Amino acid sequence: MPETIRICVDAMGGDNAPAAPVQGAVDAVRLRNDIKIFLVGQEDVVSAELAKYEYPNDQIEVVNATEIIEMAEHPVNAIRKKKDSSMVVGMKMVRDKQADAFISAGSTGATLVGGQTIVGRIPGVKRPPLAPLLPTENGVSLLIDCGANVDARPGHLVTFAKMGSIYMKHIVGIENPRVAIVNIGTEEEKGNALVKETYPLLKECKDINFVGSIESREIPHGAADVIVCEAFTGNVILKLYEGLSQTLISVIKGGLMSTLKSKIGAALALPALKKTIKSFDASTYGGAPLLGLNGLVVKTHGNSKNTEIKNAIFQCVAFSENQINQKMKELLTADDGAEE
Amino acid sequence: MPETIRICVDAMGGDNAPAAPVQGAVDAVRLRNDIKIFLVGQEDVVSAELAKYEYPNDQIEVVNATEIIEMAEHPVNAIRKKKDSSMVVGMKMVRDKQADAFISAGSTGATLVGGQTIVGRIPGVKRPPLAPLLPTENGVSLLIDCGANVDARPGHLVTFAKMGSIYMKHIVGIENPRVAIVNIGTEEEKGNALVKETYPLLKECKDINFVGSIESREIPHGAADVIVCEAFTGNVILKLYEGLSQTLISVIKGGLMSTLKSKIGAALALPALKKTIKSFDASTYGGAPLLGLNGLVVKTHGNSKNTEIKNAIFQCVAFSENQINQKMKELLTADDGAEE
Structure with missing residues (x-):
């Protein structure tokens, strides 16, 4: 039997929380028995929502986190101060290898900051894209x-x-x-300073x-x-x-x-x-992965419905099954041309 | 009777030349009697095309230009070397006040270079957009x-x-x-270095x-x-x-x-x-004007049909009638905050 893939879902993130993340998690575990979902958020709220569904009980666990990071909050301050937010708690589980991935439909800024500062970058990556x-x-x-x-x-x-x-x-x-690199023409000499400098590096x-x-x-x-x-x-x-x-x-x-x-x-x-x-x-197509971290963080749209959350969960499964991070580490540390 | 507005149309520019520019010019003079169109290009080719139509003869004149600037040519070289191209000849007419505007569906790069180097910029404009x-x-x-x-x-x-x-x-x-300024968020502190520097200047x-x-x-x-x-x-x-x-x-x-x-x-x-x-x-909506020049230069799509050329002609008429250049000159030279 293959190893169970463990995924944290931010149950408080996005316009449709907690309904959409909870339903998305239920949809996912009904389809695959080799995954485990941690729904991170205010325990009473999340459990009440979860009680609406029938599902394999051992595949979903609620993890309590009392705070919520709002969309309008300053990302750096929010991640620093709200230690008991669903986002910080979930990302710490990824950092501590209690989970393989974290999915949130919440603040993009906070997701990016948390990914870098809590989950951390793999060697050779200065800017997780x-x-x-x-x-x-x-x-x-x-x-x-x-x-x-x-x-x-x-x-x-x-x-x-x-x-x-x-x-x-x-x-x-x-x-x-x-x-391909985005440019304002297809000729090699076209572009702004950044593109002109990058083009030959990509070519080589x-x-x-x-x-x-x-x-x-x-x-x-x-x-x-x-x-x-x-x-x-x-x-x-x-x-x-x-x-x-x-x-x-x-x-x-x-x-x-x-x-x-x-x-x-x-x-x-x-x-x-x-x-x-x-x-x-x-x-x-699920969500947008933040690549180059010690684990996977996926940002879904703020207005994500259950389907997008479910698809993001399967995206995390594929990422984990295919050992993408291991492959990235090997490629990025193998060559001497590491990022400055 | 209002002054006649004189517009040069590049008869050799674009995928559908000379048919589209010639027909566009004919369409325009049939609708307005206060405009004069100069069709600039290889005289025999343009005249043969023009002979297909009935129109008020005194409103369209063919101006001979033997060379053609191709889409793939280097813009600066093309403008410098092809002195008898439809683009250079037409733009010189604008520079010399023989025409009020120039329209081309040809090379964007050459249009931009020609606009700046031949027609020239109005005071206070370093970069005609x-x-x-x-x-x-x-x-x-x-x-x-x-x-x-x-x-x-x-x-x-x-x-x-x-x-x-x-x-x-x-x-x-x-x-x-x-x-509004294009940005990656609506908060004032968001953006790249350029946007962060520009925002307060626009606000002031x-x-x-x-x-x-x-x-x-x-x-x-x-x-x-x-x-x-x-x-x-x-x-x-x-x-x-x-x-x-x-x-x-x-x-x-x-x-x-x-x-x-x-x-x-x-x-x-x-x-x-x-x-x-x-x-x-x-x-x-016609074409894209290159603003801030001593006269008007309009770039239409490479695949422009007669309708786009006709609409670009009327756009030039409106530009001229409303004395847009005069208004821009006044605004840009009036304030001390001229572009560095």
């Missing part, structure tokens, strides 16, 4: 980095490229993933399949598997991707409902359309 | 800058904010346009209506009228906006055609849907 999967025409691409550490240096981006390649190969199953790097620059218009076409960029740029891409998809889908729905004839057409077309729209729904 | 209109849920927003001058300094962004405000007020007709600036930071997800909702950013970020936003809109519309069309039932629905819904999609089509 946040790396969500973006839906594309033909599947998904990994956008790395879109976290909070802006103004990265070229060496950081090379590390992102290596970590992203491992993730896409072993989690998404893409052999020899194509790595033997551990990755570097295919050159990618213009943002090519991202939705799936023109690369690992999309490397500095966090400010990545954050702009991620949020525009999500915002524009939602807006266009809502505008198109509005268009479909604008005349009687189109309403009838919409009723007929809706099932097929829903399937299409679903393929562009980021929640299908 | 490229400022396209983005379609949003409730209209349009001006994205400024998405040109080629990356790694801008804070002072440049303040100038962009002022120029963009004048444009949106007098061309789009928005009183007291809301100015009395000539604009600064509303703070904007996250990229809010752009499609029309959360600001003037969206200020550094060119690398702007280029990423513009190209992702265009690429993702096209991809989603094509994916949704594919979804509509995927089953027999949905096909019937699609047939009924299509007229209403087309209208909706049209509202998110950038070509409706």
Whole structure:
């Protein structure tokens, strides 16, 4: 029998807590018997929510944490002061090897700070990047980095490229993933100072399949598997991707409902359309992992529903089963070109 | 009778040249008798194309230019060496006050270089920004800058904010346009070094209506009228906006055609849907002006059709009629806080 994978879920994080994290955990343990979920949060609240469900009782355990980190709190202060918050308690369990991963739909800033300061970084990683999967025409691409550490240096981006390649190969199953750097043109001499410095380093790097620059218009076409960029740029891409998809889908729905004839057409077309729209729904792919830590931390959307939490749990399982961290450590410490 | 506005159109620029620029010019003069179009390009080719149409003959004149700047050419070299290209000849007419504006669907890089080196900048502008209109849920927003001058300094962004405000007020007709800076959060302390330095300068600036930071997800909702950013970020936003809109519309069309039932629905819904999609089509809004020059230079999409050229011509007319350059000069030279 394989080893049980242990995952902490922040039961107090996100707009739909505790309902969504609790239901997501229940959904997950109903499907797999080789996982154990720790629901971290205010014990009475979480237990009351959990009591609504039937599930294999030995697979879910409530871990008490009395405090809650709010979305508006300053991340560094929150992590430092709220020692008994669900986030700090859960991350400490990962640090102390009582759990393999931690999932939260709560404050992104606090998740990033906690990941670095509590869980800690693996050797060779100065900046753990946040790396969500973006839906594309033909599947998904990994956008790395879109976290909070802006103004990265070229060496950081090379590390992102290596970590992203491992993730896409072993989690998404893409052999020899194509790595590209976000740029404002495809010629080698194009770009800002950071891109111009990073480009030759990526080109020289033997551990990755570097295919050159990618213009943002090519991202939705799936023109690369690992999309490397500095966090400010990545954050702009991620949020525009999500915002524009939602807006266009809502505008198109509005268009479909604008005349009687189109309403009838919409009723007929809706099932097929829903399937299409679903393929562009980021929640299908779980959450964004914070890579390069001594353990895994996954950030899901603030408005995550149970499905996204469940998918994030399975993402953590795949990460653990495939020993991604071990593979990253080996790759990052093997070569002398370690990040400065 | 009002003064005639004179506009040069690059008849050799873009994927659909000379057909699209020629037809766009014809479309425009058929609608307005107070404009004169100079079609700049290889005289025999342009005249042959023009001969296909009936139009008020005194309103269109062919100006011979024997060379063509190709998309793949190095912009600086191309502008320097091809003295008899449609782009150089047309821009010189603007410089020499023989024309008020120049429109091209050709190389963006060459348009930017030519605009700065041939047409020249107005006092107080170090970096003429490229400022396209983005379609949003409730209209349009001006994205400024998405040109080629990356790694801008804070002072440049303040100038962009002022120029963009004048444009949106007098061309789009928005009183007291809301100015926002692209950021990765809405709190004042968020951002990269450039944004953190620029934020207080925009806040202090009395000539604009600064509303703070904007996250990229809010752009499609029309959360600001003037969206200020550094060119690398702007280029990423513009190209992702265009690429993702096209991809989603094509994916949704594919979804509509995927089953027999949905096909019937699609047939009924299509007229209403087309209208909706049209509202998110950038070509409706003409081209992207390069602001802050001694005259106006407008870049339209490489694949511009006659409609986009015609709309760009009317955009130039509005720019000229509203004396935008005069207003910009006054604002930029009036205050002591001129760009460093």
